[in-house]
Amino acid sequence: MSTAIIGVGNIGSAIARHLVAGGESVVVAARDESQAKALAEELGPNARAASVEDAITGADAVVLALWLDNMREVIPQQAHLLDGKVVVDPSNPIGFDANGQIFRTLPDDQSAGSIVSGLLPAGAHYVKAFGTLAAEALAASTNREPRRVALFYATDDDTAATTVERLIRAAGFDPLKAGGAADAGRIEAPGGDLHQFGFNGEIIDLEQARTALGAAKQPA
Protein backbone atom coordinates (compact mmCIF):
# COMPACT_ATOMS: atom_id res chain seq x y z
CA MET A 1 0.00 0.00 0.00
CA SER A 2 1.32 3.43 -0.87
CA THR A 3 0.01 6.88 -0.08
CA ALA A 4 0.60 9.91 -2.28
CA ILE A 5 0.86 13.21 -0.48
CA ILE A 6 0.33 16.17 -2.77
CA GLY A 7 1.71 19.34 -1.19
CA VAL A 8 4.60 19.27 1.27
CA GLY A 9 3.79 22.31 3.39
CA ASN A 10 2.77 22.26 7.07
CA ILE A 11 0.14 19.54 6.83
CA GLY A 12 1.59 17.43 4.01
CA SER A 13 5.03 17.18 5.58
CA ALA A 14 3.61 16.34 9.03
CA ILE A 15 1.41 13.57 7.59
CA ALA A 16 4.30 12.19 5.51
CA ARG A 17 6.61 12.19 8.51
CA HIS A 18 4.07 10.43 10.77
CA LEU A 19 3.11 7.82 8.16
CA VAL A 20 6.71 6.88 7.47
CA ALA A 21 7.40 6.66 11.20
CA GLY A 22 4.39 4.31 11.38
CA GLY A 23 5.78 2.01 8.68
CA GLU A 24 3.76 3.27 5.68
CA SER A 25 5.24 3.99 2.24
CA VAL A 26 4.66 7.49 0.94
CA VAL A 27 5.26 9.30 -2.33
CA VAL A 28 5.47 13.05 -1.93
CA ALA A 29 4.80 15.58 -4.66
CA ALA A 30 5.01 19.35 -4.77
CA ARG A 31 4.78 22.16 -7.24
CA ASP A 32 8.53 22.58 -6.75
CA GLU A 33 9.91 19.03 -7.04
CA SER A 34 13.10 19.94 -5.17
CA GLN A 35 11.01 20.48 -2.00
CA ALA A 36 9.47 17.03 -2.37
CA LYS A 37 12.91 15.50 -2.94
CA ALA A 38 14.32 17.18 0.17
CA LEU A 39 11.46 15.80 2.29
CA ALA A 40 11.78 12.30 0.80
CA GLU A 41 15.52 12.27 1.49
CA GLU A 42 14.92 13.33 5.08
CA LEU A 43 12.33 10.57 5.56
CA GLY A 44 14.45 7.74 4.16
CA PRO A 45 13.73 4.59 2.15
CA ASN A 46 9.94 4.47 2.78
CA ALA A 47 9.53 7.85 1.07
CA ARG A 48 10.19 8.95 -2.47
CA ALA A 49 9.47 12.07 -4.47
CA ALA A 50 7.58 12.11 -7.76
CA SER A 51 5.63 14.44 -10.00
CA VAL A 52 2.02 15.00 -8.98
CA GLU A 53 0.85 12.75 -11.84
CA ASP A 54 3.23 9.89 -11.03
CA ALA A 55 2.55 10.11 -7.30
CA ILE A 56 -1.21 9.78 -7.82
CA THR A 57 -0.86 7.05 -10.45
CA GLY A 58 1.13 4.74 -8.19
CA ALA A 59 -0.85 5.30 -4.98
CA ASP A 60 -3.83 3.60 -3.36
CA ALA A 61 -4.65 6.70 -1.33
CA VAL A 62 -4.01 10.35 -2.13
CA VAL A 63 -3.80 13.09 0.50
CA LEU A 64 -4.51 16.48 -1.05
CA ALA A 65 -2.52 18.64 1.40
CA LEU A 66 -3.35 21.80 -0.55
CA TRP A 67 -5.28 24.98 0.04
CA LEU A 68 -8.81 24.94 -1.31
CA ASP A 69 -7.95 27.37 -4.12
CA ASN A 70 -5.13 25.10 -5.29
CA MET A 71 -7.46 22.09 -5.15
CA ARG A 72 -9.82 23.87 -7.52
CA GLU A 73 -6.97 23.78 -10.07
CA VAL A 74 -5.26 20.49 -9.25
CA ILE A 75 -8.32 18.22 -8.98
CA PRO A 76 -9.75 18.99 -12.43
CA GLN A 77 -6.26 18.54 -13.93
CA GLN A 78 -5.81 15.14 -12.22
CA ALA A 79 -9.44 13.95 -12.14
CA HIS A 80 -8.87 10.99 -14.48
CA LEU A 81 -6.05 9.73 -12.23
CA LEU A 82 -8.06 10.21 -9.01
CA ASP A 83 -10.87 7.93 -10.22
CA GLY A 84 -10.86 4.80 -8.06
CA LYS A 85 -8.46 6.23 -5.44
CA VAL A 86 -9.13 6.98 -1.80
CA VAL A 87 -8.88 10.78 -1.65
CA VAL A 88 -8.13 12.33 1.75
CA ASP A 89 -9.06 15.99 2.15
CA PRO A 90 -7.69 17.97 5.13
CA SER A 91 -8.80 21.40 3.86
CA ASN A 92 -10.40 24.12 5.93
CA PRO A 93 -12.27 27.13 4.54
CA ILE A 94 -9.73 29.48 6.14
CA GLY A 95 -8.23 32.69 4.87
CA PHE A 96 -6.08 35.34 6.52
CA ASP A 97 -6.70 39.06 6.18
CA ALA A 98 -4.01 41.75 5.92
CA ASN A 99 -3.67 41.76 9.73
CA GLY A 100 -3.23 38.00 9.89
CA GLN A 101 -6.74 37.51 11.26
CA ILE A 102 -8.56 34.32 10.27
CA PHE A 103 -11.73 34.58 8.22
CA ARG A 104 -14.08 32.03 6.71
CA THR A 105 -13.74 31.77 2.94
CA LEU A 106 -17.07 30.01 2.35
CA PRO A 107 -20.65 30.69 3.45
CA ASP A 108 -21.48 29.18 6.86
CA ASP A 109 -23.64 26.46 5.33
CA GLN A 110 -21.02 25.33 2.79
CA SER A 111 -18.13 23.05 3.79
CA ALA A 112 -14.77 22.85 2.07
CA GLY A 113 -15.50 19.13 1.88
CA SER A 114 -18.56 19.73 -0.27
CA ILE A 115 -16.42 21.72 -2.73
CA VAL A 116 -13.63 19.13 -2.85
CA SER A 117 -15.90 16.10 -3.11
CA GLY A 118 -17.90 17.88 -5.82
CA LEU A 119 -14.75 18.30 -7.92
CA LEU A 120 -13.82 14.60 -7.74
CA PRO A 121 -14.77 11.94 -10.29
CA ALA A 122 -17.65 9.67 -9.28
CA GLY A 123 -15.33 6.70 -8.70
CA ALA A 124 -13.12 8.46 -6.13
CA HIS A 125 -13.49 7.33 -2.51
CA TYR A 126 -13.72 10.64 -0.66
CA VAL A 127 -12.92 11.21 3.01
CA LYS A 128 -12.44 14.36 5.05
CA ALA A 129 -9.58 13.81 7.52
CA PHE A 130 -6.29 15.03 8.98
CA GLY A 131 -7.46 18.66 9.13
CA THR A 132 -9.00 18.72 12.61
CA LEU A 133 -5.85 19.92 14.41
CA ALA A 134 -3.73 22.99 13.78
CA ALA A 135 -0.58 21.99 11.90
CA GLU A 136 1.70 22.46 14.93
CA ALA A 137 -0.59 20.26 17.02
CA LEU A 138 -0.71 17.59 14.33
CA ALA A 139 3.08 17.63 14.06
CA ALA A 140 3.63 17.49 17.83
CA SER A 141 0.99 15.05 19.08
CA THR A 142 1.70 11.76 17.29
CA ASN A 143 1.81 8.71 19.60
CA ARG A 144 0.92 10.84 22.61
CA GLU A 145 1.19 9.07 25.97
CA PRO A 146 -0.54 7.91 28.02
CA ARG A 147 -3.46 8.35 25.62
CA ARG A 148 -3.29 8.93 21.90
CA VAL A 149 -4.92 11.99 20.37
CA ALA A 150 -8.16 11.39 18.44
CA LEU A 151 -8.63 12.46 14.83
CA PHE A 152 -12.17 12.67 13.47
CA TYR A 153 -12.96 11.78 9.88
CA ALA A 154 -16.11 12.04 7.76
CA THR A 155 -17.10 9.92 4.78
CA ASP A 156 -19.97 8.06 3.15
CA ASP A 157 -17.60 5.50 1.68
CA ASP A 158 -16.60 2.22 3.39
CA THR A 159 -13.40 1.82 1.37
CA ALA A 160 -12.32 5.34 2.31
CA ALA A 161 -13.22 4.72 5.97
CA THR A 162 -11.14 1.53 6.17
CA THR A 163 -8.16 3.17 4.51
CA VAL A 164 -8.24 6.38 6.51
CA GLU A 165 -8.57 4.49 9.79
CA ARG A 166 -5.42 2.56 8.87
CA LEU A 167 -3.60 5.78 7.97
CA ILE A 168 -4.71 7.63 11.11
CA ARG A 169 -3.55 4.71 13.30
CA ALA A 170 -0.25 4.41 11.42
CA ALA A 171 0.27 8.15 11.90
CA GLY A 172 0.03 7.66 15.67
CA PHE A 173 -3.56 8.80 16.37
CA ASP A 174 -6.94 7.19 17.16
CA PRO A 175 -9.58 7.49 14.40
CA LEU A 176 -13.24 8.31 15.07
CA LYS A 177 -15.91 8.70 12.43
CA ALA A 178 -17.79 11.98 12.91
CA GLY A 179 -20.38 11.16 10.26
CA GLY A 180 -20.90 11.16 6.52
CA ALA A 181 -19.54 13.58 3.94
CA ALA A 182 -22.43 15.93 4.76
CA ASP A 183 -20.92 16.27 8.24
CA ALA A 184 -17.50 17.39 6.91
CA GLY A 185 -18.16 20.96 8.06
CA ARG A 186 -18.33 19.76 11.67
CA ILE A 187 -14.64 18.82 11.55
CA GLU A 188 -13.53 21.91 9.66
CA ALA A 189 -12.53 25.34 10.95
CA PRO A 190 -13.68 27.95 11.46
CA GLY A 191 -17.08 26.90 12.75
CA GLY A 192 -16.89 23.12 13.16
CA ASP A 193 -17.91 21.90 16.62
CA LEU A 194 -15.61 18.85 16.34
CA HIS A 195 -12.53 20.74 15.14
CA GLN A 196 -9.77 21.57 17.64
CA PHE A 197 -10.95 25.20 17.55
CA GLY A 198 -14.42 23.95 18.59
CA PHE A 199 -12.76 22.58 21.77
CA ASN A 200 -11.10 25.95 22.48
CA GLY A 201 -7.81 24.55 21.23
CA GLU A 202 -7.83 21.47 23.47
CA ILE A 203 -6.33 18.35 21.92
CA ILE A 204 -8.61 15.48 22.85
CA ASP A 205 -8.30 11.71 23.19
CA LEU A 206 -10.67 9.05 21.92
CA GLU A 207 -12.82 8.97 25.04
CA GLN A 208 -13.25 12.75 24.98
CA ALA A 209 -13.97 12.62 21.24
CA ARG A 210 -16.65 9.91 21.75
CA THR A 211 -18.20 11.96 24.53
CA ALA A 212 -18.25 15.10 22.37
CA LEU A 213 -19.79 13.21 19.46
CA GLY A 214 -22.38 11.56 21.71
CA ALA A 215 -23.28 14.84 23.41
CA ALA A 216 -23.73 16.54 20.05
CA LYS A 217 -26.14 13.78 18.96
CA GLN A 218 -28.42 14.19 22.01
CA PRO A 219 -31.54 16.24 21.38
CA ALA A 220 -31.32 19.68 23.02
Ligand SMILES: NC(=O)c1ccc[n+]([C@@H]2O[C@H](COP(=O)([O-])OP(=O)(O)OC[C@H]3O[C@@H](n4cnc5c(N)ncnc54)[C@H](OP(=O)(O)O)[C@@H]3O)[C@@H](O)[C@H]2O)c1
Ligand atom coordinates in the same frame (compact mmCIF):
# COMPACT_ATOMS: atom_id res chain seq x y z
N1 LIG B 1 -1.87 24.94 8.58
C1 LIG B 1 -2.77 24.42 9.42
O1 LIG B 1 -2.74 24.65 10.66
C2 LIG B 1 -3.85 23.52 8.88
C3 LIG B 1 -4.58 22.72 9.79
C4 LIG B 1 -5.56 21.87 9.30
C5 LIG B 1 -5.82 21.81 7.93
N2 LIG B 1 -5.11 22.61 7.09
C6 LIG B 1 -5.43 22.53 5.65
O2 LIG B 1 -4.41 21.78 5.00
C7 LIG B 1 -4.20 22.31 3.69
C8 LIG B 1 -2.73 22.65 3.54
O3 LIG B 1 -2.39 23.60 4.53
P1 LIG B 1 -0.85 23.89 4.87
O4 LIG B 1 -0.84 24.71 6.11
O5 LIG B 1 -0.09 22.62 4.82
O6 LIG B 1 -0.46 24.82 3.65
P2 LIG B 1 1.01 25.15 3.13
O7 LIG B 1 2.00 24.98 4.23
O8 LIG B 1 0.93 26.44 2.40
O9 LIG B 1 1.26 23.97 2.08
C9 LIG B 1 0.52 23.87 0.89
C10 LIG B 1 1.44 23.22 -0.10
O10 LIG B 1 0.73 23.00 -1.32
C11 LIG B 1 1.66 23.21 -2.36
N3 LIG B 1 0.98 23.38 -3.64
C12 LIG B 1 0.25 24.43 -4.06
N4 LIG B 1 -0.17 24.20 -5.32
C13 LIG B 1 0.31 22.99 -5.68
C14 LIG B 1 0.23 22.21 -6.87
N5 LIG B 1 -0.42 22.65 -7.94
N6 LIG B 1 0.84 21.03 -6.91
C15 LIG B 1 1.54 20.58 -5.84
N7 LIG B 1 1.67 21.26 -4.68
C16 LIG B 1 1.06 22.47 -4.62
C17 LIG B 1 2.39 24.44 -1.92
O11 LIG B 1 3.55 24.60 -2.69
P3 LIG B 1 4.12 26.09 -2.96
O12 LIG B 1 4.80 26.46 -1.68
O13 LIG B 1 5.04 25.87 -4.11
O14 LIG B 1 2.94 26.95 -3.29
C18 LIG B 1 2.65 24.11 -0.45
O15 LIG B 1 3.80 23.32 -0.28
C19 LIG B 1 -5.14 23.52 3.55
O16 LIG B 1 -6.30 23.14 2.86
C20 LIG B 1 -5.48 23.89 4.99
O17 LIG B 1 -6.76 24.46 5.12
C21 LIG B 1 -4.12 23.43 7.53
